[in-house]
Amino acid sequence: MASPALPEISKPKIVDGPGGYVLEDVPHLTDYIPDLPTYPNPLQDNPAYSVVKQYFVHVDDSVPQKVVVHKDDPKGIHFRRAGARQKVYFHSDDVHACIVTCGGLCPGLNTVVREIVCGLHHMYGVKKVLGIDGGYKGFYAKNTVYLNPKVVNDIHKRGGTILGTSRGGHDTSKIVDSIQDRGINQVYIIGGDGTQRGAALIFEEIRRRGLKVSVAGIPKTIDNDIPVIDKSFGFDTAVEEAQRAINAAHVESESFENCIGLVKLMGRYSGFIAMYATLASRDVDCCLIPESPFYLEGPGGLFEYIEKRLKEDGHMVIVIAEGAGQELLSQSIQSTTDASGNKLLQDVGLWISQSIKDHFSKQKMPINLKYIDPTYMIRAVPSNASDNVYCTLLAQSAVHGAMAGYTGFTSGLVNGRHTYIPFNRIIEKQNKVVITDRMWARLLSSTNQPSFLRPSTNLLSNENGSQKSSDKKVTH
Known part of the structure; x- marks a missing residue:
C-alpha cells in the first residue's frame, strides 16, 4: 500500500x-x-x-x-x-x-x-x-x-x-x-x-x-x-538540577586520593546544559561537549590534562555531555535510530570512565573514579520558579x-x-554552542582546561552559520 x-x-x-x-x-x-x-x-x-x-x-x-x-x-x-x-x-x-x-x-x-x-x-x-x-x-x-x-x-x-x-x-x-x-x-x-x-x-x-x-x-x-x-523551557531547571550531581562528584573527588568525579549530562548534539552547569558550578575542571572535539592520547590530550590536575590538586571533576566524543567510539550502533529519528548514541560516560581507568592502570598510577549519570533524574523533576x-x-x-x-x-x-x-x-537547524564565541571562552577561562583542538582544526568551519544564533545565547 x-x-x-x-x-x-x-x-x-x-x-x-x-x-x-x-x-x-x-x-x-x-x-x-x-x-x-x-x-x-x-x-x-x-x-x-x-x-x-x-x-x-x-x-x-x-x-x-x-x-x-x-x-x-x-x-x-x-x-x-x-x-x-x-x-x-x-x-x-x-x-x-x-x-x-x-x-x-x-x-x-x-x-x-x-x-x-x-x-x-x-x-x-x-x-x-x-x-x-x-x-x-x-x-x-x-x-x-x-x-x-x-x-x-x-x-x-x-x-x-x-x-x-x-x-x-x-x-x-x-x-x-x-x-x-x-x-x-x-x-x-x-x-x-x-x-x-x-x-x-x-x-x-x-x-x-x-x-x-x-x-x-x-x-x-x-x-x-x-x-x-x-x-x-526546562533549561534553567536542568542546569540547576545538574548542580546537585556536580556537587556530589566534587565531594567524592575531594574525599579520596587521586579521585576523578565524572558527571554525564544531557546534550545529544548541543552542549548548553554542560556548559552552563559548569559555569554555574565553578567546581568543574574539564567540560566536554559535542561541538568541541577532543582527543585522549598524546601532548595536549585529555589524559595528559587529567594527570596534570591530579598531580597538582589530587582530585578533579569532569563534566561530559552525552553526545561528546562519539567520533572516538566504535561506529557499530551509531546508524541505529529511535522512533523520533534520533541516532542512538553510545554511552560516552561509561566508555570514557573505562578509558581513563585503563590508561592510568598502564601508567601504574592508582586513581579512584566516581561516575554519576543523573539524566533521568533531571528530566523528571518539576520546573523551578523561573x-x-x-x-x-x-x-x-x-x-x-x-x-x-x-x-x-x-x-x-x-x-x-x-x-x-x-x-x-x-x-531548519539545531542551535549549537559556538566554540569561537565568548561564552565558550569564558568556560575555558573558568576551568583552565585546554581547548583540546589540534593545530590543524579549522574553527571557522565549526557549525557554519551558527554564530548568528550564539549572540543571544550568551545572554541567558
Whole structure:
C-alpha cells in the first residue's frame, strides 16, 4: 500500500519594509479562508485586565531577531510580537481545543499544559479543552482526557506530563482526520524539533483541507538546541538540577586520593546544559561537549590534562555531555535510530570512565573514579520558579495567538520579547554552542582546561552559520 502523499509546503510569509526591514510573518486563517467573522476580545471586559493600559498588542508590533547592530546595518529580520489582539477569530463558546505533549520528558511540561487550560478558561471563557493521551499516537488510539482548571490545578508541582508522551507514530493524514472528526479547532502541540516538524505537516494538511483550525506550537527541548529563541523551557531547571550531581562528584573527588568525579549530562548534539552547569558550578575542571572535539592520547590530550590536575590538586571533576566524543567510539550502533529519528548514541560516560581507568592502570598510577549519570533524574523533576514563569508566558502567548487566528507558529522568546515564529524557522537547524564565541571562552577561562583542538582544526568551519544564533545565547 502506497504511503499517503505529504501536503505541499506553503511559502514563507515575508513582509518587506523601508530601511531593510524584513518581517518573517506567521500564517493566518484568513490566508486560506476568506471573510472570516471577528469578535471583540473577551479580555476587554475581564476585570483582571481593566487596569492594564494598552494591553492589546498593535497589529504592526514586531521584535528584531538581531539585537546587536551597527549604525549602517539594515533593520534586519523581525518576528511578529505575541500577545492579545483587539479582535479574535473564534467565539469562546465555539472553541474546542486540544493539547498534546510529544517526545522526551522535560521540566515544565505540566506547567505549560496547566497554563494553556487556565488561559483559555479564565481569559477567553473556553470550556472545551481536550488532552490527547500518549503523544501523537493518542490521536489514533482516541485516548483523551477532559481538562479544566480544577483537573490541572496542581499538576505544575509534578514532573513529567499528565497527558503521557511518546516518540514517533506520526501519520499526518490520520491525525488531521481525528482533529476533523472531533470538531477540534485549536491544536496546541508541545514538543521538540521533531514534534514541531510534525506540527508543521499537520498545519499544512489542515490548510490544504481548508479547515478553520489554528495550530500552535510550544517548543520543548531540555538541550536548549532550538534555533532563533533565547532558550527553551526546562533549561534553567536542568542546569540547576545538574548542580546537585556536580556537587556530589566534587565531594567524592575531594574525599579520596587521586579521585576523578565524572558527571554525564544531557546534550545529544548541543552542549548548553554542560556548559552552563559548569559555569554555574565553578567546581568543574574539564567540560566536554559535542561541538568541541577532543582527543585522549598524546601532548595536549585529555589524559595528559587529567594527570596534570591530579598531580597538582589530587582530585578533579569532569563534566561530559552525552553526545561528546562519539567520533572516538566504535561506529557499530551509531546508524541505529529511535522512533523520533534520533541516532542512538553510545554511552560516552561509561566508555570514557573505562578509558581513563585503563590508561592510568598502564601508567601504574592508582586513581579512584566516581561516575554519576543523573539524566533521568533531571528530566523528571518539576520546573523551578523561573521556568514556571516562562512556561506561563509561553502558554498564554500561544493561546492569544490561536484566538487571534494565527496558525502554523511557535511561541518563543526572542531578545527577551515573546514572539510568534513560523515553523520553518524553528525546524531548519539545531542551535549549537559556538566554540569561537565568548561564552565558550569564558568556560575555558573558568576551568583552565585546554581547548583540546589540534593545530590543524579549522574553527571557522565549526557549525557554519551558527554564530548568528550564539549572540543571544550568551545572554541567558
